[in-house]
């Protein structure tokens with residue numbers, strides 16, 4: 589098999605097995621966004637790409653797709669080996685998925701190891717009634733000045749990821765672009781006096797409710813109590829609007845969110861983020 593950069597003509601003439609994919613030519617953004625194809629004779633049998641995120645730049649996200657009729661012939665492994673060589677910087681490759689996903693079993697088989705896990709985290713909104721809260725006052729997102737709300741989101745996001753996927757320089761704008769598109773001020777709830785201390789940030793993405801819940805500081809006194817009040821109010825607000833289920837976007841390492849999730853019945857599947865550590869390269 590021969591590997592070559594994916595060119596625009598190749599992308600535009602994608603075979604049927606790639607037509608649902610978001611295929612992009614090599615270096616679509618810059619030197620950190622690489623895309624390649626592998627040909628057996630004249631036939632394109634595999635595509636792969638690596639890219640850094642503008643929010644987290646310490647690893648390369650990695651994707652490989654082999655033509656359905658050409659699997660289990662070593663093309664996936666060869667493409668991974670090629671992608672390792674395309675890196676502009678010495679950063680690990682990484683991937684992610686639900687534990688039953690093909691991407692995860694393939695990555696594990698080729699030596700990738702989890703650096704973060706997320707528990708099953710879909711809940712019925714009405715189950716919030718089982719959360720016992722005290723006298724903690726929460727307010728909807730619309731009642732917090734926009735600048736303070738955004739600063740609280742940026743601060744929360746940065747510390748939550750600091751130990752395992754630190755944010756990149758200049759991450760605020762790309763992070764806030766997504767926030768501004770999807771945040772629901774109606775269902776978001778915060779503990780906020782002059783500043784936000786804790787938040788249950790609700791995002792509505794094509795009708796699905798996704799919640800990120802944490803305190804603004806990892807060492808918030810009574811943080812679990814503050815967060816419980818926020819989450820309970822967000823879930824009940826969603827329930828009142830006819831939304832029956834919500835999915836959290838939290839991690840096993842989140843110090844306030846993770847114990848709180850343990851107080852709710854959950855469904856879904858665990859999710860893993862995996863990386864190839866130095867020396868654990870797929871080649």
Ligand SMILES: CC(C)(COP(=O)(O)OP(=O)(O)OC[C@H]1O[C@@H](n2cnc3c(N)ncnc32)[C@H](O)[C@@H]1OP(=O)(O)O)[C@@H](O)C(=O)NCCC(=O)NCCS
Nearest residue numbers: 651652653654659660661662663664665690691693694697
């Ligand atoms: C997953 C995928 C890329 C594997 O490609 P492939 O060319 O069939 O894999 P290879 O033949 O190179 O296999 C390399 C090794 O991985 C193993 N492997 C392949 N698919 C696997 C899977 N789903 N789970 C576990 N191991 C797998 C092979 O048995 C082989 O092991 P060995 O060398 O010890 O015998 C391919 O099935 C595919 O394109 N799937 C759809 C897209 C996808 O899920 N991509 C995820 C990768 S980001």
